[in-house]
Amino acid sequence: MADIIDRMLQETKTIAVVGLSPDPGRDSHRVARYLQQAGYRVIPVNPMVPEVLGVRSYPDLASVPERIDLVDVFRRSEGVAPVVEGAIRKGARFIWMQDGVRDEASAAKARAAGILVVMDNCIMREHRRRLRGRLATGPSGADGAGAC
Numbered sequence: 001m002a003d004i005i006d007r008m009l010q011e012t013k014t015i016a017v018v019g020l021s022p023d024p025g026r027d028s029h030r031v032a033r034y035l036q037q038a039g040y041r042v043i044p045v046n047p048m049v050p051e052v053l054g055v056r057s058y059p060d061l062a063s064v065p066e067r068i069d070l071v072d073v074f075r076r077s078e079g080v081a082p083v084v085e086g087a088i089r090k091g092a093r094f095i096w097m098q099d100g101v102r103d104e105a106s107a108a109k110a111r112a113a114g115i116l117v118v119m120d121n122c123i124m125r126e127h128r129r130r131l132r133g134r135l136a137t138g139p140s141g142a143d144g145a146g147a148c
Helices: 002-011 027-037 078-088 104-112 123-135
Strands: 015-019 041-045 070-073 094-097 115-119
Touching: 002 094, 002 115, 002 123, 027 041, 027 123, 041 078, 041 094, 041 104, 070 078, 078 094, 078 104, 104 115
Parallel strands: 015 041, 015 070, 070 094, 094 115
Antiparallel strands: none
């Protein structure tokens, strides 16, 4: 699994965050801000808001007009299936389901479509852990304190 996570983090440039909240107190917001500050292009996917973190928000993955490398899912497990369907149609290469989010059937469907999947894990925590492993100075300094 470590090799898959390394590959995902290294090959990803654009991340669509499904369920990204405009509330700075929510994990989705803190994680997305961290990823943005770490150099990733973050695209909010939330039909309830026009913009998050200074970036236009889209109602669903199909509405995003650019290529998506990784879909980061901040939804309840029972809401994952339509997100995975959208990621498959969009041609995403990776799907990341955050802490507590698991859907084995949807993960199997994504894998059958050639998409690498991580479930029940925090992308920010994994990024920080790997960055600390490469840098003697510790974390990147991107502010995501308290998330995951």
